[in-house]
Amino acid sequence: MTATTSPARPQGTDVVELIAPDGAAAAISLHGGHLLSWKPAGAAEQLYLSPRSEFAPGKAIRGGVPVIFPQFSDRGTLPRHGFARTLPWELVSSEQGKGDALAVLRLRDSDATRAIWPHAFELELSVRIGGRELDIELACENTGETRFQFTTALHTYLRVADLDAVSVEGLSGLRYFDSVKQAEALQRMDLLLTGEKGVLDLDRIYFGVKERPLLLAEDRRQVVIRQLGFEDAVLWNPGPERCAKLADMPPEGWSEMLCVEAASIGRPIELQAGESWVGRQSLALL
C-alpha cells in the first residue's frame, strides 16, 4: 500500500504521511527531507515542532529532525548547517509493510549546491516506523570524480513535557566541546540534568559517542537513543534568553524540547569517488 503525499500542509509544504499497520505514524516534509512528526503505536507525539516555524523555500524548519549536511553549524564557509535542510528533496518511495512503514527521500547535487559546494553527491534519507520505534538513516554517495569531506547530523528535536524533569544518561567519561563557553571539558557524571536544576543554554558536542546508547528520561517516559555510523552526539537547548531571540520559536518553546543529535563533526567524513557512507539514529519509546 502506498502512503499519500498530501499537498499544502503548513504553507504549501509537501508532506508524506506514513502509517504503520499498528497505528505508528510519521510525517515527513519534502522541504529539507525533514521528519516533522513521530507518533509511536498507542503513544503521543515524540518530536517537538515549533508552532512558529516558517515553512518557506530556502528557510529551515524549526523542530522535527533537520538533516545537517555537508557542514555542521558555522564550522566552515557554507551557510550555517549546510544546505540539505533548506532544499526540496524528492520522494523515492513510501510504503506500508507487515509491521512497519517506510519512506525514502533523495537529494542530489544541483546547480544551486555546486555553486557553493563543488561536488557531486546523492543523499538518501530513509524513515522507518513501527511499534514504538523509529529509524532514521542517512546515506551519502560520492557520485563524482573527486573526493570530498563533510560533517553531518540528524538534528532531532525531542518533545519534553517539562525540561526541569528531564535527564540524559550515557555520556559519562566523554570529552565534549561546550559551544556556549567555547571550551572543551569532560563529562564526569553519567547523568546530565537539564532545566532550571541543571544546565540551561546547553550546546555541547560530545565526541566519540559511537554506538553508546543514550537514555532520555522524564517522569513517566523513557526514550532510548541509539546511533550507528555517526561518531558524535550534540545536545542542544537554547534556554530562555537565546530562545527569546529566535524568531521561529515561541518564548517558552525551550522548556518543551531537547535536541539529541546524532552527528559526525570532530572527524569529517571523507568519501573517495564512488564511495558511500551510512549513518543511523534509532529511537525507541520504552
Ligand SMILES: O=P(O)(O)OC[C@H]1O[C@H](O)[C@H](O)[C@@H](O)[C@@H]1O
Ligand atoms: O538555529 P539553527 O541554525 O537551526 O541552529 C540550532 C542549533 O543547532 C546545533 O544544535 C548547534 O550546536 C547550536 O549551536 C545551534 O544553535
